[in-house]
Amino acid sequence: MDGSLLCGFKRSTQLRRLPRSKQIIFFQENSIWNVVIQRIYLVFNLTWYYIAESQKTSKRTKNLRELKDNFSSMNALMTANGPSFLKLNFQSLMESQNSGEIKVFGINYSPLFDHGIRPDYVVLSDHYMHPRNYVETNIRFWKQINSCPETILITPTNWCNGKYFSQCSTGKCLHFNDIGAEGLVRGINPLRPRGYLSVTALKALAISDFMGFKEIGVIGLDNTFYKGLKVTQDLEMVENAYHASNGQHFNSQLGDFWKLGVSDYFFFVSLNFYFLKKYFSKKRYVNLDRSSLVDAFTKIKIDSHFAKLVRNDTDA
Numbered sequence: 001m002d003g004s005l006l007c008g009f010k011r012s013t014q015l016r017r018l019p020r021s022k023q024i025i026f027f028q029e030n031s032i033w034n035v036v037i038q039r040i041y042l043v044f045n046l047t048w049y050y051i052a053e054s055q056k057t058s059k060r061t062k063n064l065r066e067l068k069d070n071f072s073s074m075n076a077l078m079t080a081n082g083p084s085f086l087k088l089n090f091q092s093l094m095e096s097q098n099s100g101e102i103k104v105f106g107i108n109y110s111p112l113f114d115h116g117i118r119p120d121y122v123v124l125s126d127h128y129m130h131p132r133n134y135v136e137t138n139i140r141f142w143k144q145i146n147s148c149p150e151t152i153l154i155t156p157t158n159w160c161n162g163k164y165f166s167q168c169s170t171g172k173c174l175h176f177n178d179i180g181a182e183g184l185v186r187g188i189n190p191l192r193p194r195g196y197l198s199v200t201a202l203k204a205l206a207i208s209d210f211m212g213f214k215e216i217g218v219i220g221l222d223n224t225f226y227k228g229l230k231v232t233q234d235l236e237m238v239e240n241a242y243h244a245s246n247g248q249h250f251n252s253q254l255g256d257f258w259k260l261g262v263s264d265y266f267f268f269v270s271l272n273f274y275f276l277k278k279y280f281s282k283k284r285y286v287n288l289d290r291s292s293l294v295d296a297f298t299k300i301k302i303d304s305h306f307a308k309l310v311r312n313d314t315d316a
């Protein structure tokens with residue numbers, strides 16, 4: 001555990017008289033109520049979806065539906081933004097991609113672009129990444145995307161809009177169902193409401209599984225973002241970026257988001273592992289980082305065809 005975090009715990013015992021909003025709360029005494037509220041919201045959301053939105057969503061996922069199990073003779077690589085992303089042998093990846101051996105999925109464009117890789121598919125779902133968000137990192141991201149027309153975007157159905165995406169004007173757009181019903185529905189079919197945590201990397205895993213790739217290598221899905229957590233003297237939680245690239249959105253102030261403090265934050269960390277294990281294990285995923293904390297996937301073996309994609313000077 002990070003030293004400064006432990007420091008935060010010690011300090012909290014001395015600062016009990018701070019306003020409640022400033023305290024670190026050790027136990028989730030309100031969590032049952034929060035869960036009830038969340039469940040009511042999800043049930044309402046899911047009901048509204050089936051009453052009013054399912055037909056529209058079905059139309060918008062038509063192109064993705066046609067790709068079901070289309071790639072059974074090919075492998076895929078899904079790249080997320082954790083530090084293990086830098087273990088990739090980018091030259092070897094480029095060669096494998098150019099020879100048609102592998103399709104590359106990214107959940108961000110810039111880290112791949114910066115290493116000379118043009119992903120075949122980019123899966124987006126963070127509203128911050130939407131092109132209507134005019135901030136520096138996002139403008140750079142969209143410039144890179146637009147410089148590479150062969151990259152295909154896969155976005156939520158509610159992003160379907162010809163004003164922002166040329167492929168939506170031509171009807172060639174790929175969209176997935178991003179209705180959240182965590183814990184209420186099962187499975188990872190991207191045409192249906194999502195029963196797992198709203199994490200873009202998990203959505204990319206679900207989509208690549210749906211497209212039927214023979215095996216899906218995974219790199220950068222580390223779940224180590226908590227290593228960037230700090231607790232200040234004022235008991236504010238701050239999460240410093242702990243990613244392979246800083247070319248992405250990062251809101252370091254966590255206080256408003258994790259109202260129950262550190263326990264709430266680590267509950268979320270645990271959910272990341274829980275949903276991976278629950279819905280994404282025992283499938284065709286291969287973790288290219290042998291030392292990864294994520295144990296839901298088979299770890300890469302020495303004789304794996306993915307082995308050449310990892311640098312020799314790493315421990316994977």
Ligand SMILES: [Zn+2]
Pocket residue numbers: 159160161167168173174175
């Ligand atoms: Zn569209």
